[in-house]
Amino acid sequence: MQPPEPPGDEFALIARFFSELDQGASVVLGNGDDGAILALADHEQLVVSVDTMVQGVHFPVTAGPSQIAYRAVAAATSDLAAMGARPVAMTLALTLSEANEHWLKDFRLGLASAIEDFSLPLVGGDLTRGDLTLAVQVMGAVPAGMGLSRSGARAGDELWVSGCLGDAAAGLAVVLGELSGPQVSQDSLTKKFWRPQPALALGEALRGQATACIDISDGLLADVAHLARASGVRAEVAAGRVPQSSALRALTDEAQALRWALAGGEDYVLCFTLPPGAPAPDGCFPIGQITAGEGVYCDAEVEVYGYRHF
Amino acid sequence: MQPPEPPGDEFALIARFFSELDQGASVVLGNGDDGAILALADHEQLVVSVDTMVQGVHFPVTAGPSQIAYRAVAAATSDLAAMGARPVAMTLALTLSEANEHWLKDFRLGLASAIEDFSLPLVGGDLTRGDLTLAVQVMGAVPAGMGLSRSGARAGDELWVSGCLGDAAAGLAVVLGELSGPQVSQDSLTKKFWRPQPALALGEALRGQATACIDISDGLLADVAHLARASGVRAEVAAGRVPQSSALRALTDEAQALRWALAGGEDYVLCFTLPPGAPAPDGCFPIGQITAGEGVYCDAEVEVYGYRHF
Incomplete structure (x- = not known):
C-alpha cells in the first residue's frame, strides 16, 4: 500500500514552486525535513524578526504575486x-485561498528575486488554505554584543535617515x-513601493557607530517616537531637512509631499x-536632534501618524 | 506634537497581552525592538521550523482562544x-479579525502555558487584522552535526513510535x-487533541542514537512515507503493533481505532x-522494519492517508 501523492497536494506544490531556494553559506540542512539547520559563525548571536502581510491590508487586492512576494x-x-x-x-x-499554478509561478519569481537580492535563502515554510497572508520570518547574525537596538540614543546625538521618505506612500497612491503625473516619476515611486531595498550594508556599517537604529515602516514620526520611547529621550525632527525625492515632488504639492515624508x-x-x-x-541625511525629555517634536503639523492595525 | 497611542491599537495590544513572555536563558534582547537577539552556546547550530494554523482548517471555529494558542x-x-x-x-x-479583550486574555493564558511547558519564550511577533491564523516559528539548538533528520534510516533498522496513536483524531471527533462515550475517556482524548505534548526530552535523547526521526502530524503512514522517501528505503508497519490507548478503544470499534491510529x-x-x-x-514501541526498496507497506487496509491542504 502506497500513500498517494496526487498532483496539486501541498507537498507537490511545495516541491514544485518552493524548492531550490534554500542554498546559502549558513544552511546545513535546508527544506524538506521537520526543520532546517543553520550554522552561525563563532561568537555570533542570532537576530530574528517576523512580519505579516495580509491582502487588502498591506497590499492592494490587485497586486501581482511576484510583487507581493518581493515586497513582503x-x-x-x-x-x-x-x-x-x-x-x-x-x-x-x-496562506492562500486556492492553489493556482499561474499564481504560484509568478509568486516564485518575486520570491527568488528577493532571496537573491538579500542573500536570504528560504529554509522552511508552510502552505495552508485561507485568505492570502504571508508571514515572513527573517534570521540574521551579529557579532556577540554588536546588534543595534532602538534604545541607545542619548541627548546630544544627531538623528539621521538613510534615504528619501514618502515615496512608498506616493507609490501606493499611484x-x-x-x-x-509623468510616467518616469510614477514608475520611480511604484518601484519604491513594490521593491523597497533594505539598507543591509548600511546596517552592518553602523554596528558600533549608531547609538540607536530603527527602520521606517509605520512612518517617520511614528517610528522616531518608538526610538525616543525606547531610549528615554526626546527627538526633534526638522521637517525641512527630511529628504524628498524629485519624483515625489513632481507628483504632489508641498503639503502632501511633507505628509507622506513624515507619516507615509x-x-x-x-x-x-x-x-x-x-x-x-x-x-x-541628518534630520534632527536628540534631547533630554520624551516624545517627538516636529516643526510642522501633519495629520496622519502612521498606520495602525487596530 | 505627540503621535497618539490610542488604547486598542496594535502596539498597546501587544504591550498588554503579549509582554513578559520573552524571558529565557538564551534571550539577549526580547520583544519590542525591530528584532530579538538570541545567544546559542558554542558549537551549536540553529534549528528552525514554522507551522501555520488556520481557523476552520486546523481547529474548529468553536475552539477556545487558550486551546488554539496552546495547540499551535x-x-x-x-x-x-x-x-x-x-x-x-x-x-x-x-492574524485576527477583531481585537477582543476577552479573547486576547484567554489566548494569552494558553500561550503562556505552552511557553512555560516547552521552555520557549516568545521573542517576537506581529499582530494583523484578517481571518484567524497563527503562524508559529520555533527555534532550537543542537550540538553541531547532531541534529536528527528524516533521511538516515537504513535497511535493517527498526521503526519505533513514542506513544499511542489515533487519540488526537478521536479527540477532535469528540x-x-x-x-x-465514558466521560473519562472523552476527556483523555480531547486533552490529547488540545494539549499535545511534544517529545522534547526524547528527541534530545535520540541524538546520536536514532538514524532518522519525524513527528506524526499528517498521520502515521503518511509521515512514515516521508521518512522512507527521504531515506531512500522501504518501511514496513505492523498494524497490530501500533499502540492504541484504552480511551481510544473504549470509544471506537476496532476498524475505526485502526484507521485513526494509522492515518489520523x-x-x-x-x-x-x-x-x-x-x-x-x-x-x-517498535512497530515495524526498514528494508531495501521504497514506499510504505502496511499489513492492514486503511482508507485515509493523512490530511492534505490542497
Missing part, C-alpha cells in the same frame, strides 16, 4: 538591517490610481542616531 | 523534538460531537528508526 520579504529583511545583522535565512508561512510609512529606510560630530555615512 | 505552539514545538533540538525561542504571527494525524508523537538491537527507549 523586503519589508521583513529591513528589520535585519535595522539590527545591523547580516542575513542568514528566512522562512515563509503562506498603484491605486489616486495619483498621476513603508519606505524601509533606516533612521538612526549618531554621536555629535560623527562622520556622515554615505547617502544619509 | 505544541504542534510547532514538536518539530524541534523531531530534530533533537533543545528549545530556544519562538515568534508568533497572529470535540465536534461526532463521538461519545496530529498526535505529535515521534516516529524514529534505531539500528537493530538498540535498547528500547522508555515508553516507546
Whole structure:
C-alpha cells in the first residue's frame, strides 16, 4: 500500500514552486525535513524578526504575486538591517485561498528575486488554505554584543535617515490610481513601493557607530517616537531637512509631499542616531536632534501618524 | 506634537497581552525592538521550523482562544523534538479579525502555558487584522552535526513510535460531537487533541542514537512515507503493533481505532528508526522494519492517508 501523492497536494506544490531556494553559506540542512539547520559563525548571536502581510491590508487586492512576494520579504529583511545583522535565512508561512499554478509561478519569481537580492535563502515554510497572508520570518547574525537596538540614543546625538521618505506612500497612491503625473516619476515611486531595498550594508556599517537604529515602516514620526520611547529621550525632527525625492515632488504639492515624508510609512529606510560630530555615512541625511525629555517634536503639523492595525 | 497611542491599537495590544513572555536563558534582547537577539552556546547550530494554523482548517471555529494558542505552539514545538533540538525561542504571527479583550486574555493564558511547558519564550511577533491564523516559528539548538533528520534510516533498522496513536483524531471527533462515550475517556482524548505534548526530552535523547526521526502530524503512514522517501528505503508497519490507548478503544470499534491510529494525524508523537538491537527507549514501541526498496507497506487496509491542504 502506497500513500498517494496526487498532483496539486501541498507537498507537490511545495516541491514544485518552493524548492531550490534554500542554498546559502549558513544552511546545513535546508527544506524538506521537520526543520532546517543553520550554522552561525563563532561568537555570533542570532537576530530574528517576523512580519505579516495580509491582502487588502498591506497590499492592494490587485497586486501581482511576484510583487507581493518581493515586497513582503523586503519589508521583513529591513528589520535585519535595522539590527545591523547580516542575513542568514528566512522562512515563509503562506496562506492562500486556492492553489493556482499561474499564481504560484509568478509568486516564485518575486520570491527568488528577493532571496537573491538579500542573500536570504528560504529554509522552511508552510502552505495552508485561507485568505492570502504571508508571514515572513527573517534570521540574521551579529557579532556577540554588536546588534543595534532602538534604545541607545542619548541627548546630544544627531538623528539621521538613510534615504528619501514618502515615496512608498506616493507609490501606493499611484498603484491605486489616486495619483498621476509623468510616467518616469510614477514608475520611480511604484518601484519604491513594490521593491523597497533594505539598507543591509548600511546596517552592518553602523554596528558600533549608531547609538540607536530603527527602520521606517509605520512612518517617520511614528517610528522616531518608538526610538525616543525606547531610549528615554526626546527627538526633534526638522521637517525641512527630511529628504524628498524629485519624483515625489513632481507628483504632489508641498503639503502632501511633507505628509507622506513624515507619516507615509513603508519606505524601509533606516533612521538612526549618531554621536555629535560623527562622520556622515554615505547617502544619509541628518534630520534632527536628540534631547533630554520624551516624545517627538516636529516643526510642522501633519495629520496622519502612521498606520495602525487596530 | 505627540503621535497618539490610542488604547486598542496594535502596539498597546501587544504591550498588554503579549509582554513578559520573552524571558529565557538564551534571550539577549526580547520583544519590542525591530528584532530579538538570541545567544546559542558554542558549537551549536540553529534549528528552525514554522507551522501555520488556520481557523476552520486546523481547529474548529468553536475552539477556545487558550486551546488554539496552546495547540499551535505544541504542534510547532514538536518539530524541534523531531530534530533533537533543545528549545530556544519562538515568534508568533497572529492574524485576527477583531481585537477582543476577552479573547486576547484567554489566548494569552494558553500561550503562556505552552511557553512555560516547552521552555520557549516568545521573542517576537506581529499582530494583523484578517481571518484567524497563527503562524508559529520555533527555534532550537543542537550540538553541531547532531541534529536528527528524516533521511538516515537504513535497511535493517527498526521503526519505533513514542506513544499511542489515533487519540488526537478521536479527540477532535469528540470535540465536534461526532463521538461519545465514558466521560473519562472523552476527556483523555480531547486533552490529547488540545494539549499535545511534544517529545522534547526524547528527541534530545535520540541524538546520536536514532538514524532518522519525524513527528506524526499528517498521520502515521503518511509521515512514515516521508521518512522512507527521504531515506531512500522501504518501511514496513505492523498494524497490530501500533499502540492504541484504552480511551481510544473504549470509544471506537476496532476498524475505526485502526484507521485513526494509522492515518489520523496530529498526535505529535515521534516516529524514529534505531539500528537493530538498540535498547528500547522508555515508553516507546517498535512497530515495524526498514528494508531495501521504497514506499510504505502496511499489513492492514486503511482508507485515509493523512490530511492534505490542497
